[in-house]
Amino acid sequence: MKLAVNYSEEAERLVSDSLVEIDLFKCPDFSREWIDHAEKTIPCYIHFGLNAGDRQMDKVNWEKVKELREQSKTPYVNVHAVAFAKDYPNTDIFSTSPSVVNGIVDAVVRDIEIVAEKVGMENVIMENIVCRGQGENTMQAIIDPTIISEIVHQTGCGLLLDTAHAQLTSKCLGYDVKEYISQFPVKQLKELHITGIQADEEGRLRDSMSMTKDDWELARWVMQRIKDGDWQEPWVVSLEYGGVGPKFEWRSDQDVLIEQVPMLCDLVK
Template structure:
């Protein structure tokens, strides 16, 4: 297992002064200058802003994706499984009708099929996104554990579990985050980002914030669960 943190000037200074010990810097895909700065210190990898839904993969610059991957220590191409409400205006965001869910799932799968052809499914990891409920931009189907498990099973991709996204989604779903994570396809986990969450001045939850005691406790529980599942599978 390797440990990474998001690249920043502050993180760079901490590493320079031996105040943190990490394996990689994590960088966004939109700043070649930032990526280069990070690489001067230690190996770095890219977190891509790709969305699988509604034909988005047809507009991707695959040459750039491959170039960024080859220039860094990026083992997997991450993609967000999404179903934007604006693309399904006739459906309630919380729709549970099988035909609606199948339509959205199929749209995600079609985009991931393009990723498979370009990159290879074994090098792709599917990430859980944020669902906020009524009046928001994401359909509930996109974060449904059964939908995500179906996508992983059908494509052969790995899974990226964002614990902050899971916390925020579970609050909108009305049940505990541990129950939600337990239903996700963690047996296929390849990457585990952890960040803190906190409401802003308007009460809207935000992620990518400093970790609280509750955030650390959830991260610890998640790691223990993953390790337990892995050991159980090894002894089958």
């Protein structure tokens, strides 16, 4: 398994100064400048902002996807499995109606098949997102492990497991996070994202934060499942802390990186 960290200027300086050791930077697909910066230090891979389930795949610039993927030698094209409440008007977000569930599954499967036509199904991985419950913008069905497993089974794509997304979902909906994750198609695990979750000033939980005691406990449990052979070993484990742009640059504390990157490295390596 390789170890990656979200690209940030702070992370780049630390790697350049040999204060942290990682294999890769994980870079967003929206800035060639940052990708070029990252690759001057160590290799990077691209995390694509593609959604499967909102019927927008026909608007994707596939030439750009191909170019970025080839430049960085990114092995997989990731998609986020989504079902936005706005696309299912007058429908309870907790609906388990077969017509609603089948509609969600069909929409995600169709979009994944479009991606597969461009890159091959063996190169597509699907990431779990967050569902916070009533009053939010996500249909609960899309985070149901049974439905996630059904989509993976129907398409043959791989799984990108985001533990922070699973933990946020579990805390908001009252699940036991380990039981919840254990129901995912972990035998098809291809990539793993780990980061901390913390409350903002209004008490709303968010991810891409520094790791807390609970986050580390979950990370250790997940890594043990992989090392015991219960789950498939992913090609990369990425610490999704910090980043670039207004949404992430304020939470790119180099002291956090100096402390937590080696801790995750110990778990992964």
